Amino acid sequence: AIQMTQSPSSLSASVGDTVTITCRASEGVTDDLGWYQQKPGKAPKLLIYAASTLQSGVPSRFSGSGSGTDFALSISSLQPEDFATYYCLQDYNRPYTFGQGTKLEIK
């Protein structure tokens, strides 16, 4: 199975900051990668699919980039509601695999 490694595992930032979370695949996944946001006790929420396509209704301060093995999720002008855990998901082949998560906390 393809392994997905996110970094950092946790991140502290302030409202208004710009942050970047990275995800590295153990082998190439072309652009078959998504990003999900999860808040405590809630289901994940789709942010980005196909590496850089913003899901309908998701604010434009979220953006995704990358292809092959290296990907990034950037969040500009952090808002209070953005503090959550973020996961990448490769869907290049099954079993689909998630990264271990990045917890974004308020500084």
Add this chain to the structure above:
Amino acid sequence: EVQLVESGGGLIQPGGSLRLSCAASEITVSEAYMNWVRQAPGKGLEWVALIDSGGGTDYADSVRGRFTLSRDKSKNTVYLQMNNLRVEDTAVYFCARDVLGAAAAEVAFDSWGQGTLVTVSS
């Protein structure tokens, strides 16, 4: 708006069986790609299984041979039959719809249920 409602979780002894349900509204499960994703307490997300619009299924290696997906068109519900449960199967189980389905090579889990907790313990 798509709604997915999971049910069927609970406390079960190792080796036991449970059947989880995912009831859908505003979509037809027999025409959708439906997935199960689980999350062990305090841990990350793990993809578990998929049933596609043609009825084809696929499973994570950790559950293959023990878990089985099915669906009931009349009830618009997907089922995850879980047999020979292990302690490590303890998790919240989410069902999720892949909105892209057969239309694209990529996957996008745009709709999720609230999850149902399965606890495997003696």
